[in-house]
Amino acid sequence: MEKYLEILNYTIYGAAILLLLIGLYGALTKKSLIKIVLGLSIMDSGVHLLMISIGYLKNGTAPIFSPGHENELAKMVDPVPQALVLTAIVIGFGVTAVALALVIRLYKHHNTLRIDEIKNLKW
Amino acid sequence: MESLLMNILGAVTTFLLAFAVGMTYGGLRRKIVARVQNRYGPPFYQNFIDAFKLYSKSTAIHHGAMHFLGPAFIMVSSVVSLMFIPVLTNNQWFPNLNFQGDLIFLIYIMVFGPLGMALGAGQTGNPNSAIGVTRGLSQMVGFEIPWVMALIALMVQYKTTSITGLLDIQVQSGHWFMFENPFAFSAAILASLGMFRYSPFDIVGAPTELASGPMSENGGKFLFVMMSSGSVFAFVKLTLIVDLFMGGASNLIILVIKTFLLYMIPVTYGIVSPRYRTEQSITYFWGWPLFFGLIAIIYAVFF
């Protein structure tokens, strides 16, 4: 039982990577611009999840110093990935917003959302 | 001063000799050709008569400066090359300028003539003249190659480019180069066929047609100068080959015999051959003569 739980600890990594691959798959194969943007978002989420899970400690506590808990320093989860993820989420949000704005522009300009039909610029 | 005077005297004598011999040979050729063709033919001194007639005629028209200069250029070529060829093995008689030039120089000064003729003919504006000139120059490129190869073979074999040097070697050793390097001799002889411009290489002057070829606009004294230049030039060529291949001549009689025998080669060859077109004659010269020249050089280098 312990053993299975041990494996379960790593499922989070697997889930994150799976998410990443799903997003990548969507971005690379789907022809719709919206789906591509969705795929990119999912990829981002996967990475974020991965980052969080790297910083996580089993039975860890919040990385907050409070009086009387100085000896729990080793049990604190790593705060840095969390900070990073926050930043990354914000950035990802910004990028998604820009992407969607561009998608709208593209649709107005080309009257289509299929990426393989938007090929005015090539060679 | 005296030696200068003697030199000039010698030069003039050489010129007169060449003139006389060349004219005579020309006349003899006319006679022989006529006899072979079953005609009676002119007397052998006919050329002298012609020359005298041309000289005494006054020229009525000319076409400009080059018309004058062209014949002068031709004369320069034949006379200057005459000056640089030892007429006799004993150089005391006609030393002229023998030691001052060598074969390469001679080759070049000899082509000066055709170019001068070409210029003179060009000025006249007669299209036939220009056509003749282009044929002549083209043909010249043809025969110059085997000719030069023959000469190179000699120069290589005997490590000298001087005519007198080559002559001296023959005189001292007693061996004629025509036997020492027969290939070179063959190439030279075949090339000389072209030089004489007798049939089958006479498309240049086209003598059987009426007034065609480079000389068609020349008459009177122009033609006289050209004719005498031609005679001198024939002598030059013959003497040169005699000097180079046949051991030269120690006196005038031997010279005459040798040159006459030599002269008979193009003459007889011409009698039996129909006329070539220009490109045919070029390819002719780049056939066997060139091959002989090549063999001559190889022979000279390796044997």
Place this chain on the structure above:
Amino acid sequence: MDIINIILVIFFAGALITAFAAKISSIVQDILFIGTILATSIIFFLNINTNTETIINLSHINLTLGLTPLSLYFAFIVFGLAVLAGFYAVGQMQGKKKKGYFYFNYLLSIAAMFGILVSKDLVSFFIFWEIMTWSSYLLVIYNGENVQKTGIKYFVLSAIGAYSMLMAIVIIHSLTGSFLISDLISGFNNMSANMQILIPVLLLTGFGVKAALMPLHIWAPDAYSNAPMSYTAIFSGALSKMGIYGMVIVFLTLITKLPQETLIRDIIAWLGAITAAISTLWAIKQDDAKRLLAYSSIGQLGYIVVGVAIGTPLAMLAGLFLAFMHGVFKSTLFMVVGAIEKQTGTSNLKEVTGLIRKMPWTFIAALISIIALAGIPPLGGFVGKWMLYESLITSNHYLLVTLVFFSSTAAFLYCYKFLFGFFLGQEEKEWSHVKEAPAIMVVPMLILSLISVVLGSFPQLILKPINSALSYYSLPDTYNNLWKESMIFNKWGDQVALTPIVYGVAIVFIVFAVFLFFKNRKTSRYVTTKDISTSGEVPKEHENLTFKENFFQPFLRAVEPAMKRQMDKYMLAFAKGLEDLFDFTRRIYNGNGQTYAIYAIIFVIILLLLSNNLFS
């Protein structure tokens, strides 16, 4: 400041000022242009000194400038031609557009040539070489004809040459740690055998382009004929000599130290001879005088290359002498074409005819230069040709000499075509309005022809500087040995004395010319070229008496096999093929954003797969 710097600064400043003087007035521009050339030449000729050395210090490269006897000799050619062609150019450029552009590039290319000659290190050599290339490129496309074809071809070939030179330069630097030419020479022995081959080959490729050597010559006919003639005089006369200059140095200093010396010498000499032969045939075929002369230039450069490549003292003398002579007579001929083109509006030999009485001075210049070109004694060309043949014969290159002789004999054909086409033949009405070119154009031509004549009788004028140049590169002294005053010898001691030749020719010529002239002057009268005997008939008005078409048809028919294959076509086809290939490969960028993303993923996957090999 040093003299060399002053000259260069004057050149660059003069070029800029002249270019901008277009705003002021055309005359001022002309004056500035001539002033720049004259000032630099005067400074140069008054302060010739081979001892000074200027070093320009940059942080990691020192540019060293100074004259050597060899470069001094070439500088004579450059400056002499620059001045004469400069005056000519002023005449030719009257009333033309883009004068500032022309003058700027003209001055710049002269400056660059001077710079090449004074460079004692390879970097400055290369810098000036490239400046020369692009300034001449800009002049090649000056007329705006076929700029994409001619210009690009010239530039690409030049770039091939320059870049192989650059490659050699950086390799030399990596091996010797210095850019100085003298260090290259002294350090050459210590290099590995491969480098000893590679470096000269690369350098020779570089110089071979400018010297229009065989497979690299394809730019030359177009470039020479498309540039304005006043520049082509420089282009063919002086600029191509920069390639020769480089070759001379390579052959004198590097090749001699190689075990494969004879092989390389033979290869280059044969290339030179083949160049000469083939381009002579092509010259015969041309109907445009510019192209005819262009091909002729390539051929003449071929002779020079032969001489330089063979490299015996006599051959070197021959090559360098011919280099000078070629500069003299070929620039005259290009000037002649320029003058005719200016006066008649065309340079086509088929159209222009019978100018001898309209442009007599031009004709004299052309005649003398043609005779010099043909190498006929007693003009200067003969001296060079003689030395070339003798050197080839005495150094056992028998077939080579035959080939050279062939091309030199065949050269008579185009010589005659040139003279006949322009000056002789029928005087057609179409050209009856033509006048002699202005004096500013004619005088330089005549001066140059005079030089041809003088050098035929006094070759020592040129042989002396050549001798000192050669002895600078430790070749044996040739004075008394291969030449003495106006006598020239070969290795076997055979000689040609030019003085008796010149006297002989002159006397005979004068005697007969005078004879013909005085005997005929009174009795004969001038008649037009229409008044001729065409087989006894009087030609009618409408009859064509001009012989222009298929001028040397029989000859060309005989040599046709040699002309079937054209390097030019192969190279163009190759270039075209490459371009099409690149046009195809650029479809990698197919415009689909998703594809690009897939490329990225593939890229990562490939790297991951190869990671074991990549990062060991």
Place this chain on the structure above:
Amino acid sequence: MVGTPVLFIVIPLLAAFIIPLTGMVWKNSVRIIPGLVLSYMLALSVSLMWHITETGTVVEVIAGWKPPIGINLVFSPFSGFLATLMIFLGLLVWAYSYKFKRNVDSEPALKYFILLMLLVTGSVGIVLTGDIFNMFVFIEIVGISGYGLTSFYTRRDSAEAAFKYLFMGSIASTFLLLAIMIIYSQLGTLNIAEIADKMPMMSNKLKVISLIFFILAIGIEAEIFPLNGWAPDVYTQAPGPIGAAFAGIVVKSAIYASVRLVYTMFDLSGALDLFIVIGLITFIVAETTALRQERLKRMLAYSSIGQMGLVMVAFGIGTKEGIFAALFLIFNHAIIKSLLFFSGSYLVYNKKNKFIKHVNGMGKYLPITSILFTIGAFAIIGLPPFAGFWSKLAILTAAADSKMLMLIAIILTVSILEAVYYLRVINRIYFFPKKKSTEAKKPTLNALIVMISLGIIIMVIGFYPDLITGIIDRAATDLMDKTGYIKDILTINN
């Protein structure tokens, strides 16, 4: 010393917030303030450059947290050189486009100048930061402002280009984060110096994977083949000066990042060879692709990509001469390609498609612009006496010193292609008849001044390269000195 490196980041970000507010009051402030900010940054960086020649690398500690815990900014001769160059170019782009869009209403112009400023700031941040996550953030800042600038014109196909850029950029950021997390999970730090210090502790496999992810992420920004599909589109569709900004600023920062990775952070031996291979492929592909381009800006874009490939090659040589050559090339390319983009935009000004054939005959109507374009083209081909020659000589010398003869041969062969397509354009400018449909637009005064000053810089560097080689030499020395970098940062005590 005017200030500390942190001001490079703080001031422009602050200004970016303030400008929209001031824009409500005084419309022109939107144009002017970014210029003032950039000028201030230039002054700051120049003074810092001056300062570090005496004191050595300046390490700025932010918020009192010392490295490796806190974020730090490093102004070393190397990063300082690049930062100064970028700010200088940013200022030039600003000056050039000051009146560029006068006919556009101020609302887009507002975006334009702020985004330009942010682009510069982000790039400078990438160069100065000593922290890889910070680098990620700056890359994203550059990216987002880049997307905005690319899609600036609504009428063109700019959205398409921007979307491609964004697509690739997102993939890049994902992989960058992955790479950063791998490193963090193994070494527990984000500080470049400390990572470099601890790198031997990391297992080789993870090292390689993280490096590959880094190369992918940064390679997309650095336009290496085959990750550069977006780049030509962006160059084509962005406003002309932004093309210069991309070529001169953004790409340079990405190159910096990749170089910092390979030279400082990772100790993998094959990385430099990889650089050479990738750089060479990029160079060849880009230059051959440029050969048959029909659009001017696209041609310039491919040329720019090719030059970046060459820079990679130069870095890949790995010797000090190689780095020197690469930095020299970066400098020259920044200056020259900017000039080409600047003058090129005027040569094809009024045409939507910007075909090369639209430059036909412009030499007559736009003489100065044409001459400047010619100077730029000659310089980038590497003809002396222009600046480009010296960098070409430097890179070839470096390659020769490392005995890479094939490399020299390839570089030179491909350079011939480069010469061909530039000369084709120049020939068109001067020798082809003008098309009736095209009309010449005279450059505005500010644009002219910028272009002429760039031209003068090219000429001056060409005649006297020593003006710049000293700085570049110091920068190269600095980059080679890995232990010095680590020591500078980890032992800081202020």
